[in-house]
Amino acid sequence: MARYLIPLIFGLAGIAVLVSLGLWQVQRLAWKEGVLADIEARIAAEPVALPGELDPQADRYLPVEVRGRLGDEALRVLVSQKHVGAGYRVISALDTGGRRILLDRGFIKVAEDIPAAPEGQVTVRGNVHWPDDRNSSTPENDLEGNTWFARDLDQMAGVLNTEPLMVVARDTSFSDAPVTPLPVDTDNIPNDHLEYAVTWFGLAAIWAVMSGYFLWRMRKTAKGEN
Template sequence: MARLILPLIFGLLGTAVLVGLGLWQVQRLDWKEAILADIEARIVAAPVALPAAPDAQMDRYLPVSVTGVLLEPAIRVLVSQKQVGAGYRIIRPLEVDGRRVMVDLGFLPVQAAQPEAGAAPVTVLGNLHWPDEVDSYTPEPDLGADIWFARDLPRMAAYLDTEPVLVVARQTDLPDTALRPLPVDTSGIPNDHLGYAVTWFGLAIVWVVMTGFLLWRMRKPVKG
């Protein structure tokens, strides 16, 4: 029996570690779901006026209502939508109270005509956002074809001569066009903790089974 003690201890310790990791991921899941619920509540809160100096941390997802004049040029960011296909996010400068900021007006199918900017004021209800879409694999904008591949706020602001502030529209009073808002939501925020928890608990079960099988094999009498 003495030779079974070391494998048994090893099996119990391994199981405890794996179960502990699974429980930690369950705690992380509760924490992440609370954060997502807070963000979702913040997104749909009553809109406020555009802050004088929006902060990327404090004002992320802040609902705002802005009224101003849409200007040229427009930026087209290549995206795709399920059951619709390829299209563009249309981003334009908006002059509001002497300031120039950017507004993401939403999705426009590839084949649809892009609405032109006009002199009439437009009201945009949306959320401030600082999307993190640029990495080392993001292609350079094709300025000749007027196609961008990510929302790069500093670069877009320089191109459009605006503040590095983006309002992502939830609703506008633009005339009826093919443009459809793509509002901010939490779908792009990863929450993989449930999958990790299932993996760790699954490994714990396998560890227990394998430990039991090893102990059973070690207890079998040797023939011959």
Template structure:
């Protein structure tokens, strides 16, 4: 029996650690679901006017309504949509109440023949956002082709001579049939805690199985020696 004590203690301790990590991930999952619910509720709030000095943290996802004029200046951001394929997010300069901001008008397929350089009066309802899409692997924009590979609000604002404020359209009046709005949602916010929890609990089961197998082998060897 003495040879079984150390493996059983080691097995129980390892399983306890793995199970506790799984429980912690379940607690993190509950916390993250609460955060996502708060964000979604904020996204769906009644729209307000665009703040005079928006804060990238405090005003992230703020629902806003704005009326003004598209200038015809725009940028294309290469993206891909499920069941649709490759296309562009169209980011346009938008003049509203004496200021210039950016408006993400939505998605246009690459094969579309329509021009996104719209001009004229438009009313938008949407959300402010400062996407964090640029990393060390993001290619620099191809300015000659007017092609960007991520939404970099400060850089796009410099390119279009606007404030570093991005309104992501949920609806436009009049609507542009060639561009489908891609409104802000919580779908792009990662929430992998359930997968992590399943991994830890699975490892705990494997660990306990290995411990049980080791104990069985030790017992079998002891029984064979006794006989």
């Protein structure tokens, strides 16, 4: 029996480690779902007036209501919508009278023309957002061709002469067709903990089968030798 002890301990230890990693991912899943629920509640809360001072962490997704005049110039940020295809996010300046901010008006298909800005004051309900669109493979923005690949706030603010502050529209007091609001949500926040948990539990099951098979082969070989 001594010859089976080390493989048995090794097999049980491996199963224990893999199962514990799976349980840890289950705990992380519950934590992440709670975080996402809090973010969704914050996004959908009653909007407030745009504060004078904003913190990128504490005020992320803050629902606000802003009034002002839309600038005539519009920037186009290349995006893709599921079941719709390629298009642009339309970014314009919104002059509230006391400050100028960036307004993400929403999505328009590539083939459509961006409508002219409405005359007079408009009201927009949306969420303050600091986008994180850029990664190591994102191309540089084509300013001359007005094709942007990321909502780089500082660069956009320089072009449109605004603060590097963006509100993403959810509802507007004006018809912006064919532009449709593309409000912030939690869809792009990764939550892969369930997949990780399934992977670890699956590896634990495979480890158990392999360990059992190895012990069975050892026993069969020992019987053959006898």
